[in-house]
Amino acid sequence: MNNVSRKALAGVAMAAASLLVLSGCASPKPGAGYIECGVSDEGSWTDKSFNESVMDGLMKAKDEFGVELKSAESNSSEDFAPNLQSMIDAKCDVIIAVGFNLVDAVNTAAEANPTNNFVTIDGWSNGATNLKPVGYNMAESSYLAGYAAASYSTTKVVGVYGGMKIGAVTAFMDGFYYGAKAYETETGTPVTVVGWDATTQKGDFIGGFAPNDAAGKAIAAGQLAQGADVLLPVGGDQFGALSEAINEAGSSAKMIGVDKNWTVANPEYADLMLTSIEKRMTQAVYDIVKAAAVDKTPFTGDAYTGTLANNGTDISETTFIDDALKAKLATLKAGIIDGSINPLQ
Amino acid sequence: MSKKELKLAELEPESKEVSVLKEIMSGDPVRIALSVLLGFFIGAIFMVVFNPDVVKSWSNFGADPNYALSTVWWTIQDGYGALFSGSIYNLNADNFINGIRPLTETLRFAGPLIMAGLAVSLTFRVGLFNIGATGQMMVGLAGATFVSTRLHMPQVIHMLVAVLAAILCSMVWGIIVGILKARTGAHEVIVTIMLNYVATDLFTYFLREPGLLLEANGGGTPKSDHPDGTAMMGALLGPSFKLNYGLIFAAIAVFVYWWLMERSTFGFRFRMVGHNASAARAAGIKVENTFVWALAISAAFAGLAAATQGLSMDGGLTTSIEAGIGFDAITVALLGGSRAGGVVMAGLLFGAFKAGSSSMQVAGVSPEVLGVVKALIVLFIAAPPIIRALYRLPKPEPKVFAAIQQAKAAKVIK
Numbered sequence: 001m002n003n004v005s006r007k008a009l010a011g012v013a014m015a016a017a018s019l020l021v022l023s024g025c026a027s028p029k030p031g032a033g034y035i036e037c038g039v040s041d042e043g044s045w046t047d048k049s050f051n052e053s054v055m056d057g058l059m060k061a062k063d064e065f066g067v068e069l070k071s072a073e074s075n076s077s078e079d080f081a082p083n084l085q086s087m088i089d090a091k092c093d094v095i096i097a098v099g100f101n102l103v104d105a106v107n108t109a110a111e112a113n114p115t116n117n118f119v120t121i122d123g124w125s126n127g128a129t130n131l132k133p134v135g136y137n138m139a140e141s142s143y144l145a146g147y148a149a150a151s152y153s154t155t156k157v158v159g160v161y162g163g164m165k166i167g168a169v170t171a172f173m174d175g176f177y178y179g180a181k182a183y184e185t186e187t188g189t190p191v192t193v194v195g196w197d198a199t200t201q202k203g204d205f206i207g208g209f210a211p212n213d214a215a216g217k218a219i220a221a222g223q224l225a226q227g228a229d230v231l232l233p234v235g236g237d238q239f240g241a242l243s244e245a246i247n248e249a250g251s252s253a254k255m256i257g258v259d260k261n262w263t264v265a266n267p268e269y270a271d272l273m274l275t276s277i278e279k280r281m282t283q284a285v286y287d288i289v290k291a292a293a294v295d296k297t298p299f300t301g302d303a304y305t306g307t308l309a310n311n312g313t314d315i316s317e318t319t320f321i322d323d324a325l326k327a328k329l330a331t332l333k334a335g336i337i338d339g340s341i342n343p344l345q
Numbered sequence: 346m347s348k349k350e351l352k353l354a355e356l357e358p359e360s361k362e363v364s365v366l367k368e369i370m371s372g373d374p375v376r377i378a379l380s381v382l383l384g385f386f387i388g389a390i391f392m393v394v395f396n397p398d399v400v401k402s403w404s405n406f407g408a409d410p411n412y413a414l415s416t417v418w419w420t421i422q423d424g425y426g427a428l429f430s431g432s433i434y435n436l437n438a439d440n441f442i443n444g445i446r447p448l449t450e451t452l453r454f455a456g457p458l459i460m461a462g463l464a465v466s467l468t469f470r471v472g473l474f475n476i477g478a479t480g481q482m483m484v485g486l487a488g489a490t491f492v493s494t495r496l497h498m499p500q501v502i503h504m505l506v507a508v509l510a511a512i513l514c515s516m517v518w519g520i521i522v523g524i525l526k527a528r529t530g531a532h533e534v535i536v537t538i539m540l541n542y543v544a545t546d547l548f549t550y551f552l553r554e555p556g557l558l559l560e561a562n563g564g565g566t567p568k569s570d571h572p573d574g575t576a577m578m579g580a581l582l583g584p585s586f587k588l589n590y591g592l593i594f595a596a597i598a599v600f601v602y603w604w605l606m607e608r609s610t611f612g613f614r615f616r617m618v619g620h621n622a623s624a625a626r627a628a629g630i631k632v633e634n635t636f637v638w639a640l641a642i643s644a645a646f647a648g649l650a651a652a653t654q655g656l657s658m659d660g661g662l663t664t665s666i667e668a669g670i671g672f673d674a675i676t677v678a679l680l681g682g683s684r685a686g687g688v689v690m691a692g693l694l695f696g697a698f699k700a701g702s703s704s705m706q707v708a709g710v711s712p713e714v715l716g717v718v719k720a721l722i723v724l725f726i727a728a729p730p731i732i733r734a735l736y737r738l739p740k741p742e743p744k745v746f747a748a749i750q751q752a753k754a755a756k757v758i759k
Binding site for chain 1: 431435437438443446450549566567571587654658659660661663665666667668669699700702703704706707709712
């Protein structure tokens with residue numbers, strides 16, 4: 001017994017000493033002492049999609065401001081509440097819940113723990129003032145991508161399919177559809193959008209967000225067979241399966257990336273990427289942590305909405321978009337920002 | 346053939362698969378405890394080897410060997426310390442309620458694991474490799490979801506009806522396997538695995554259809570409405586804890602299982618068939634009917650697990666509410682030696698793993714370590730020679746025709 005407690009004491013002393021050493025070495029950073037925490041949606045922090053974008057933002061804030069980062073991945077919906085509870089127990093200053101699936105759990109946690117601050121990415125708040133919803137108007141940038149796709153396409157058939165029929169996915173598909181149709185109205189050249197009809201809200205869905213799903217590949221193959229030569233898969237990382245489908249069909253079709261700039265993030269696909277529709281969650285997370293940890297702005301439950309206007313969303317520049325198209329897209333973007341173009345018409 | 350003419354030589358040799366199952370289940374507590382220990386030990390190796398700090402300190406081993414060794418110790422202590430504070434008692438908590446919460450979480454997670462573990466255990470004791478708890482739970486969840494979101498009833502009654510619906514739906518799924526096995530001789534492993542897919546997709550389909558289970562004002566995600574408050578399994582220890590009445594159902598299930606298997610004639614028949622189906626048949630037991638009954642009762646336990654799981658979460662239900670419990674149940678049953686007490690212990694251990702995994706992540710340890718530990722424990726239990734060799738345990742005496750001796754003792758055959 002004695003021996004054990006002596007060992008424990010020695011351990012504590014050692015921990016204290018190492019802490020002193022550590023704090024002595026590190027140069028003081030503006031966010032030191034602030035704890036930022038993230039809970040993922042079902043899936044890992046390296047999903048090449050929205051979980052990863054948020055993690056990138058948290059990592060960036062950690063590196064630049066010296067804040068402490070704690071994170072937990074959720075494997076199923078059963079993990080949401082315990083993961084959030086662990087973060088509350090770990091005395092986090094802000095807890096970022098990624099994804100629409102956590103919306104019930106994070107609202108419950110925010111109401112039960114009014115002194116903790118929460119952020120829900122892609123979710124909403126039931127009124128708690130300590131819960132900040134982060135949302136995106138993805139239809140705006142998707143509209144630009146739809147126009148670019150229709151313009152680039154030689155067959156004038158463009159394809160789109162989603163992971164699941166949920167608002168966060170169909171926003172992309174609606175914008176893409178109307179953007180492609182805007183090209184048709186403007187030039188008089190008929191454009192066919194396969195996989196989604198925004199007027200009837202019917203289309204092709206994989207049924208989940210598992211990376212490179214075989215069902216997604218089959219849908220892509222079907223759309224390629226219908227002549228589509230630009231495809232947009234809105235369902236996380238489906239680009240391996242899609243590029244296989246393109247190769248197997250012997251097609252020269254291009255893909256449109258989702259959430260991140262795929263041309264930069266995954267150069268192996270750069271030759272196939274017409275553009276990417278970026279949901280800049282990395283920036284939003286970084287800004288929220290910066291405001292709280294560095295600028296010491298009081299946390300509020302006011303919603304953050306990423307738009308073309310505040311640079312929260314946009315499409316990526318690539319070599320496939322020529323100067324004429326780039327100029328046209330800039331006009332459209334200005335039109336959406338000033339309200340003269342509705343991306344959902 | 347009359348019972349008197351029964352000769353040992355005429356008995357069919359039991360299939361290899363059943364004898365392996367028997368050997369795995371005959372596991373004595375010592376061997377199981379040693380397997381658990383070894384699982385944790387190898388888990389610690391994984392934690393250490395994949396920790397970047399340790400790797401860095403060992404690359405400078407010559408310069409500072411003490412530091413290198415201490416990082417190893419700290420990594421293990423942090424990892425398993427987080428498991429302790431996430432599953433038993435949080436030593437950093439401000440007050441007792443927050444401190445003890447992890448233990449209540451372990452109990453909460455253990456409930457469904459124990460009930461599903463009993464489901465698999467029961468069929469193991471009858472000599473059936475039942476992989477179907479997942480599917481039975483999915484169908485049970487569908488039943489519970491329908492009653493809890495679409496029907497409206499008074500407090501308590503609503504919850505009990507939802508539980509009953511889950512049990513009945515699961516039983517139907519179990520009986521399908523039993524009948525296929527009994528009437529056509531289809532192998533239960535294949536049938537249950539395939540029915541798992543059918544059940545999962547069926548539940549997803551129900552969740553997609555607006556007229557069936559899809560939430561009223563949702564965005565079209567396959568997700569149900571939140572179950573009515575009247576159907577929820579309320580908090581057992583007040584609002585500070587998430588622990589719910591599911592624990593009571595688990596306790597009842599454990600008692601029923603124990604009584605059924607160890608005390609009732611029904612259970613005796615189950616065990617007879619499990620020991621040696623041909624001997625049981627010769628002794629006049631209707632083996633095929635026993636299979637059907639066993640799978641039906643087993644599925645009832647799975648249904649209870651599904652109801653507990655479905656009627657205790659925040660928000661609407663999706664297929665991911667099943668959370669891999671149907672598969673973990675196989676592990677729990679193996680680890681618990683298919684005995685009521687053993688399953689309780691195994692369920693608690695796995696419940697602690699689930700409760701502790703998020704604090705381990707917060708402490709910076711990959712929760713996959715726990716998956717490795719779980720898998721290794723089962724591997725060691727399923728491979729007795731490894732454990733016997735490692736710890737130099739004696740080889741058990743071969744049990745020759747134990748079933749027949751037991752049957753003779755019980756005067757079923759002469």
